[in-house]
Amino acid sequence: MGLKKYDQEAYKAQEEALEASLKKLEEEKNRAKELDEEVRIDDEVIIPDEIPEINEGNLLDDEKELTNAVNAYREDYKKYYKKQKIVRTLITVGTLVFLSIGLVIFLLQKKIGNMASYIGIAVIMVGLVASFICSTIFKKKLENKAREYMKNYSIATNKYLFNNPDFKDINIEANRQMDPNLFIDAHFYKNIKNTRSRNHVTLTYKDKPMVSCDLAGNIVIKNRTSPMFLGKYYDYECNYGKENGIILFQLKGKELSKPIDNIDDLVAKENNSRYVIYSNDEEYRKVLNNKVLTELLKFKIDDTLIDVIFSIRNGKVDLGIDYSDEFINIPVESEFKINNIKRAKLDLERVLKIFDLLNK
Secondary structure, eight states, X not given: XXXXXXXXXXXXXXXXXXXXXXXXXXXXXXXXXXXXXXXXXXXXXXXXXXXXXXOSSSOOHHHHHHHHHXXXXXXXXXXXXXXXXXXXXXXXXXXXXXXXXXXXXXXXXXXXXXHHHHHHHHHHHHHHHHHHHHHHHHXXXXXXXXXXXXXXXXXXXXXXXXXXXXXXXXXXXXXXOOXXXXXXXXXXXXXXXXXXXXXEEEEEETTEEEEEEEEEEEEEETTEEEEEEEEEEEEEEOSOOOTTOEEEEEEOOSTTOOOOOOOTXXXXXXXXXXXEEEESXXXXXXXXXXXXXXXXXXXXXXXXXXXXXXXXXXXXXXXXXXXXXXXXXXXXXXOOOTHHHHHHHHHHHHHHHHHHHHTO
């Protein structure tokens, strides 16, 4: 095949087309970079460079009072637990002694007659029944003591968290279970089997009902429950009124973060390295606007905060902050430190800003 003759005009056209393609590619690359950094100059979404670290120095009077009170409750429970542990050990030893005596008597029936077998069995039965009754009684007492500690802990910490004049009619119930539909209907995860909650608080915030609790939202894997979410959960009313409308947001975390997956009927509207938004509402940005998105992106992902999930639907808004086990657990062996509660209070302030923006 012979070489084609050089065509200057065709070459120039190809060169211009190549330059245009490269320019478009560069523009797309820069746009992707902007999205990846979550800096939208046009939308004025602002992400702070740093979030101030929390330290335990220079505690305020109410923080010192809270720390001392919780540690006093903790020490009281810890002493009771250790005492119960000693008692349970003594019960176990006593049971073994009874069983040993009964067995020896039973084995001596050839020497002292058939009556020995009945006596031996009776001694063994008495030992077992006494052990069962004592164990049940002491277990019940320990459970009651644990509930008392959880109640005192819940009241003390929630009074600190919800110390705000905009909160009214505060009702704190340490062991109350949140209505599971508040989590299921938020549309975060598929196949939620059940929820478990504690630190349940109902109140009104700016004349609208609000619910707060420590929540685990569980699925079942190989006949065992596994949490898809574990952290602080807030349910509130909002002005969004589109029928069957759903707007979901997740601030992405590290390896422990569980991506929201109840999205079969939704469309990924925005998805980058920091967050993802799913919705069936084409006008979702009128609700999840620049100011709301800015506040959501202020939550700090670190070793304590795993991710943030956020749902807006007809008349309802739900926000969950997925925290680490160490953060969410109630301290027993180790001293209570104010850091985690201070962090939760700062995060709650951001939650309230978001709720306020949605109801403007």
